[in-house]
Amino acid sequence: MRCLILLMLLVAGPALACGPDRDCPLGDRSYNLRLPDGWDGASPLPVLLHFHGWGRQGEVPLGSPRTGGAARRARFLMVTPDGLNRSWDFRRTGGRDTPFAEAVLRDVARRYPVNGRLVVSGYSWGALMAARFACETSVEVSALLLVAGAFPPDTPCDGRPMRVSHVHGTTDTVLDFPYGPGGDPTHAVALWKRHMGCGPRTRRFDWQAVSWLTHTRHEWDCAAGRLTMDVHGASHLIPRGWFARHLAEIADMPTTRAAGR
Numbered sequence: 510m511r512c513l514i515l516l517m518l519l520v521a522g523p524a525l526a527c528g529p530d531r532d533c534p535l536g537d538r539s540y541n542l543r544l545p546d547g548w549d550g551a552s553p554l555p556v557l558l559h560f561h562g563w564g565r566q567g568e569v570p571l572g573s574p575r576t577g578g579a580a581r582r583a584r585f586l587m588v589t590p591d592g593l594n595r596s597w598d599f600r601r602t603g604g605r606d607t608p609f610a611e612a613v614l615r616d617v618a619r620r621y622p623v624n625g626r627l628v629v630s631g632y633s634w635g636a637l638m639a640a641r642f643a644c645e646t647s648v649e650v651s652a653l654l655l656v657a658g659a660f661p662p663d664t665p666c667d668g669r670p671m672r673v674s675h676v677h678g679t680t681d682t683v684l685d686f687p688y689g690p691g692g693d694p695t696h697a698v699a700l701w702k703r704h705m706g707c708g709p710r711t712r713r714f715d716w717q718a719v720s721w722l723t724h725t726r727h728e729w730d731c732a733a734g735r736l737t738m739d740v741h742g743a744s745h746l747i748p749r750g751w752f753a754r755h756l757a758e759i760a761d762m763p764t765t766r767a768a769g770r
Contacts, residue, residue: 532591533616539591540613541567543577544621545584553624554586555651556617557756558610560635560642566591570632575747583756585628588617597638602665607642614648628759629670630654632747633684640700643668652759656747659687659697666704671734673701674755676724676741676748683745695727698738706732718750 527533533540545554557580559570567589570576580587590606590613598604617623629650631639636658643653644666652672659675660666675698679686689696701707707729716724724739741748 527620533620535609535612535616538593538609540616541571541589541591542617543571543581543587545586546581547584551622553622555584555626555628555760556614556623557585557587557628557630558614558639558642559587559589559629560597560610560631560638561589561592561595562631562633562635563597564595566595573747575749576630576632576752579752579756582753583760585756586617586621586623588613592635592638597634597641599634599637599641602641602645604641606638607645610642611646611648625649626651628652628654628756630656630752631658632656633658633745640664640666643670643673652755654752654755656751657681657745658684660700662696662699662703664700666700669705669733672736672759673698673705673734674737674739675701676739676751678741678743678745678748680742681745694725694740695738698727698736701736702729702731705729705734705736707736716754718748718754722748724748724751 527542533542548554559576561567561570571587571589577587590610598606627648627650629639629643636655637660639653640655640660643650646668650668650670653670655675657677677686677697687697688694689699710727711730712728714726716726722741722743724741727738729736
């Protein structure tokens with residue numbers, strides 16, 4: 510029996526090493542991952558690196574249909590690091606969590622074939638950690654998806670994702686909706702408008718994933734890529750269908766920057 514189990518592990522390869530039912534150990538910490546639906550076991554995969562909210566661990570967004578389910582259906586390998594004490598060191602540059610997340614990505618690439626497309630996302634305090642990671646990592650970030658967590662416009666930032674998308678509810682009282690001067694509803698992305706070299710807003714329209722929640726989409730074409738912000742009237746939550754829509758849009762993005770960007 511022992512020989513049979515060993516043979517099964519050798520044949521199955523990295524898929525049994527860790528996954529949704531078993532954390533991936535890394536040093537004195539861990540992370541979680543889940544493979545996409547229908548993966549053939551060989552094709553290189555895009556990666557969604559997601560930072561959980563305060564008080565949670567990576568298994569929560571991994572198991573959520575709004576995040577993990579959307580990632581699986583969109584054929585992303587979803588990776589969710591575990592924050593120390595269920596939180597993140599996002600308030601300063603040079604903290605402990607960006608190097609840890611970089612090490613997680615290296616470990617994932619050792620276990621599974623990846624294609625170089627990296628989407629970084631986060632919810633609440635995890636959104637602030639995702640932004641911190643994107644601002645200070647040397648890893649190329651294809652897209653940054655931020656849910657209900659925004660840095661001030663003067664936050665130092667060296668990274669230039671090809672796309673940044675933010676969503677926030679106007680009745681959020683956990684991380685209050687950040688209105689700007691004159692009641693500007695797009696103040697949450699002021700940092701990215703400046704940093705990505707965005708021109709005037711190019712599009713504004715409403716969309717729904719469910720009948721009870723309308724998003725007002727603001728879009729900018731920028732020197733570094735595309736910036737979007739979705740504003741809705743609900744509170745501190747991950748809107749149903751938001752990740753699914755954005756991952757579908759990202760799938761149509763070019764894999765490299767256009768000349769001059």
